[in-house]
């Protein structure tokens with residue numbers, strides 16, 4: 130089983146960026162936690178982060194035929210990107226949406242997510258642990274399908 134873990138803009142700044150909202154873990158710390166959980170499940174993870182919307186779209190497209198599922202935190206593009214929504218629909222891989230904070234508890238402009246309707250689950254407000262939970266959700270989902 131292969132999972133692609135995608136992180137959007139400014140998530141490369143975790144650890145520095147607004148720690149009161151996003152915590153002190155760096156993206157590398159979170160990726161290490163995810164890698165560990167993937168090893169427990171015998172899953173191969175691939176990590177991708179970009180600040181560019183088109184690069185995120187390219188990464189989703191390239192998952193087609195290569196990956197079994199996607200974990201995605203599109204960051205600010207959650208609230209703006211029809212292109213990321215369309216890419217997820219195009220590849221039609223099971224995807225889990227993750228947010229470190231809970232956007233539903235924040236400013237109104239963060240309340241809408243373009244991708245929630247095409248994701249099998251959305252995990253919000255659990256910090257880095259949300260990504261680990263997303264691995265479990267996808268593994269369960271894919272095991273039930275096969």
Ligand code: DQA
Pocket residue numbers: 138139140202203204205206207227228229230231232239
């Ligand atoms: C975020 C929430 C978004 O609203 C914000 O733009 C981010 C991070 C989160 O993980 O909590 O960059 O996706």
